[in-house]
Amino acid sequence: MYLEExxxxxxxxxxxxxxxxxxxxxxxxxxxxxxxKPLGAFGFFLVFVLFVMTLGTPKAEFGLPSLPDRxxxxxxxxxxxxxxGEEDLFYDPxxxxxxxxxxxxxxxxxxxxxxxxxxxxxxxxxxxxxxxGFWALTIATLLGTTVGVLSGYFGKWVDTIVQRFxxxxxxxxxxxxxxxxxxxxxxxxxxxxSLMMAAFALGFVGITSVQRITRGxxxxxxxxxxxxxxxxxxxxxxxxxFRYILPNIMAxxxxxxxxxxxxxxxxxxxxxxxxxxxxxxxxxxxLDLSNSYTRIGTNPNPVFFTAxxxxxxxxxxxxxxxxxxxxxxxxxxx
Amino acid sequence: xxQYIIRRLLLNFVVIFLVATMVFLALRIDSDTVxxxxxxxxASGNTDPELYEECVRNTKAELGLDKSILNQYGNFIWDLxxxxxxxxxxGNKDPIATEIKERVGASVELxxxxxxxxxxxxxxxxxxxxIRQDTWIDYFLRFFSIALLGIPVFVVAILSILLLTVYxxxxxxxxxxGPQGHYASLTEDPQQNIKNMLAPALVGGLGTGAVMxxxxxxxMLEVLRQxxxxxxxxxxxxxxxxxxxxxxxxxxxxxxxxxxxLLGSVISxxxxxxxxxxxxxxxxxxxxxxxxxxxxxxVQGVVLTVAxxxxxxxxxxxxxxxxxxxxxxxx
Numbered sequence: 001m002y003l004e005e006x007x008x009x010x011x012x013x014x015x016x017x018x019x020x021x022x023x024x025x026x027x028x029x030x031x032x033x034x035x036x037k038p039l040g041a042f043g044f045f046l047v048f049v050l051f052v053m054t055l056g057t058p059k060a061e062f063g064l065p066s067l068p069d070r071x072x073x074x075x076x077x078x079x080x081x082x083x084x085g086e087e088d089l090f091y092d093p094x095x096x097x098x099x100x101x102x103x104x105x106x107x108x109x110x111x112x113x114x115x116x117x118x119x120x121x122x123x124x125x126x127x128x129x130x131x132x133g134f135w136a137l138t139i140a141t142l143l144g145t146t147v148g149v150l151s152g153y154f155g156k157w158v159d160t161i162v163q164r165f166x167x168x169x170x171x172x173x174x175x176x177x178x179x180x181x182x183x184x185x186x187x188x189x190x191x192x193x194s195l196m197m198a199a200f201a202l203g204f205v206g207i208t209s210v211q212r213i214t215r216g217x218x219x220x221x222x223x224x225x226x227x228x229x230x231x232x233x234x235x236x237x238x239x240x241x242f243r244y245i246l247p248n249i250m251a252x253x254x255x256x257x258x259x260x261x262x263x264x265x266x267x268x269x270x271x272x273x274x275x276x277x278x279x280x281x282x283x284x285x286x287l288d289l290s291n292s293y294t295r296i297g298t299n300p301n302p303v304f305f306t307a308x309x310x311x312x313x314x315x316x317x318x319x320x321x322x323x324x325x326x327x328x329x330x331x332x333x334x
Numbered sequence: 335x336x337q338y339i340i341r342r343l344l345l346n347f348v349v350i351f352l353v354a355t356m357v358f359l360a361l362r363i364d365s366d367t368v369x370x371x372x373x374x375x376x377a378s379g380n381t382d383p384e385l386y387e388e389c390v391r392n393t394k395a396e397l398g399l400d401k402s403i404l405n406q407y408g409n410f411i412w413d414l415x416x417x418x419x420x421x422x423x424x425g426n427k428d429p430i431a432t433e434i435k436e437r438v439g440a441s442v443e444l445x446x447x448x449x450x451x452x453x454x455x456x457x458x459x460x461x462x463x464x465i466r467q468d469t470w471i472d473y474f475l476r477f478f479s480i481a482l483l484g485i486p487v488f489v490v491a492i493l494s495i496l497l498l499t500v501y502x503x504x505x506x507x508x509x510x511x512g513p514q515g516h517y518a519s520l521t522e523d524p525q526q527n528i529k530n531m532l533a534p535a536l537v538g539g540l541g542t543g544a545v546m547x548x549x550x551x552x553x554m555l556e557v558l559r560q561x562x563x564x565x566x567x568x569x570x571x572x573x574x575x576x577x578x579x580x581x582x583x584x585x586x587x588x589x590x591x592x593x594x595x596l597l598g599s600v601i602s603x604x605x606x607x608x609x610x611x612x613x614x615x616x617x618x619x620x621x622x623x624x625x626x627x628x629x630x631x632x633v634q635g636v637v638l639t640v641a642x643x644x645x646x647x648x649x650x651x652x653x654x655x656x657x658x659x660x661x662x663x664x665x
Contacts, residue, residue, distance in 0.1 A: 164345070164352060165352060167345075167352075167645075168349050168350075168352035168353045168356060169356070171349065171641040171645045171648075172353070172637060173605075173640055173641075175605045175606070176617075176636060176637055177637065179605075179620055179621070179624045180360065180633055180637050181360070183624045183633055266488070269488070273488070273606070274605060274606060275621055275624045275625050276625075277624075278624055293492065296495065296496060296499055300499065300500050303492060303496050304496055307493055307496070308493075310488075310489055311485045311486065311493075314485070314489075315485065318483070
């Protein structure tokens with residue numbers, strides 16, 4: 001009946017748009033991800049919280065572009081996730097510093113040996129961890145991908161030479177290499193170590209693992225037919241690398257980036273814990289931990305909360321990264 | 335095989351040469367700051383510029399920085415070929431090679447103990463969780479290993495010490511599992527040595543064991559689905575024989591590579607564990623050297639020693655790999 005009403009020859013005509021399957025909205029994608037990977041979604045939530053913690057005070061030393069004074073209506077002068085500043089000192093009614101207080105309503109995580117609010121310090125410490133994590137991974141992925149793509153794409157003697165250098169780099173154990181780089185402090189002129197230097201050192205140490213993964217993916221991608229097709233129509237090497245290979249290894253790069261941040265945050269904390277003299281001053285989880293660890297007998301609270309913060313941050317990035325890998329690139333072995 | 339080993343050895347020497355060159359260059363990037371720091375501590379409290387200049391000259395001569403760069407490089411490589419890593423610039427200026435030799439025992443002992451702990455945990459746990467896939471015990475063990483993987487060794491160590499000092503002070507536990515006041519080597523005082531090593535070996539071993547367990551589980555699952563395992567079942571062999579002789583043997587080969595990779599992280603992970611548990615190994619030495627107005631020759635010596643030993647460990651692992659799995663062809 002319906003067909004009879006149509007003019008002949010229009011049977012195959014495109015149906016109305018409404019009949020097409022609906023494109024899933026971004027929100028429903030998020031919901032689907034949450035249902036399939038609840039742990040991963042939990043990790044992303046924690047990462048989001050950590051990211052919000054970093055928005056409080058843009059300090060000049062972080063090298064961030066200056067933000068407007070009141071984004072989202074919050075004062076930027078103070079860490080607005082905490083009521084106090086990280087250096088604020090608190091006093092008892094009788095005038096003495098309120099040191100080593102237990103957690104209370106006023107000080108959620110208690111106070112440290114200098115009478116400072118631990119919760120505020122952890123909020124501000126998150127900033128340094130995130131800063132170092134993002135910059136180190138940016139450096140590591142940029143350099144590592146370049147090395148990996150060049151080495152994998154050109155192969156032959158380029159590959160041999162580059163891989164020998166990478167072998168040499170890889171035979172430095174990460175933490176010891178970090179200690180070496182930070183003690184030399186090649187970028188920081190003068191005696192103060194800069195935070196960017198720490199990030200650079202961490203990123204530099206990460207190059208080998210990033211390039212190993214990208215090189216592997218490039219070696220597999222290079223033999224694909226569409227790359228061959230590109231070569232046949234006369235695309236230059238540069239064009240093949242950027243337009244044919246790079247888009248196809250993007251998923252792996254994103255996964256490497258996200259799984260690496262947790263490792264870097266941990267490495268930074270471990271580095272500032274074992275050699276606090278060699279890392280830049282400031283509020284950081286690792287430095288706070290090395291400070292409070294010596295007083296573990298009198299006041300274990302700061303140790304507990306700082307170590308807990310490090311564990312939560314590392315766990316968050318690992319969970320988020322693992323879930324991202326399962327979704328984007330399940331075959332990737334890290 | 336022989337040819338492969340010879341070629342790898344030659345390549346290893348190239349890599350070691352590159353490592354040495356990198357360390358050499360790294361220390362020359364900013365040698366001015368090094369000299370200034372050293373000279374500052376030599377002329378401490380004295381503002382006389384001439385004395386300072388003399389200090390700078392002396393430090394340069396001491397570090398050999400007054401010669402041309404090629405000359406320095408030649409000397410560096412020559413000393414290295416004679417296993418001379420230079421002298422510490424602090425304390426009684428002992429040769430670094432002997433300092434490292436004295437400390438290497440503790441580090442190696444800790445590393446081996448960790449791998450033993452890791453294997454004793456990973457083998458049974460990995461096998462059980464593979465052959466009882468998707469049962470409550472598998473879920474429980476996997477959750478446990480994910481938790482151990484997620485929480486870094488360094489935090490586990492600190493939290494365990496925290497728990498001991500807060501909740502178990504006065505019992506025998508801190509005495510056995512806490513950081514020790516003094517260290518004794520295995521030959522001097524075995525009981526004290528066990529007290530020293532117990533906690534770091536357990537904490538480090540748990541972390542590495544979790545990685546191995548996950549890897550072993552996935553390998554076992556793969557192997558258990560192979561045809562020859564089905565044949566073994568069909569022949570009516572006992573479950574124990576199939577799991578241990580047929581499946582585990584093949585699943586273990588790739589795990590060996592993980593052991594090799596872990597050996598590297600065991601060494602660097604031990605920096606933190608040795609620091610926390612006060613074990614005078616190489617890791618503890620390097621942190622001490624980096625802390626006190628950096629003792630560059632010491633840091634450099636440790637980096638070189640560890641890097642070179644890692645290069646050879648990797649070679650050994652690769653050779654063992656081919657020995658265990660004859661299907662691997664070296665070309």
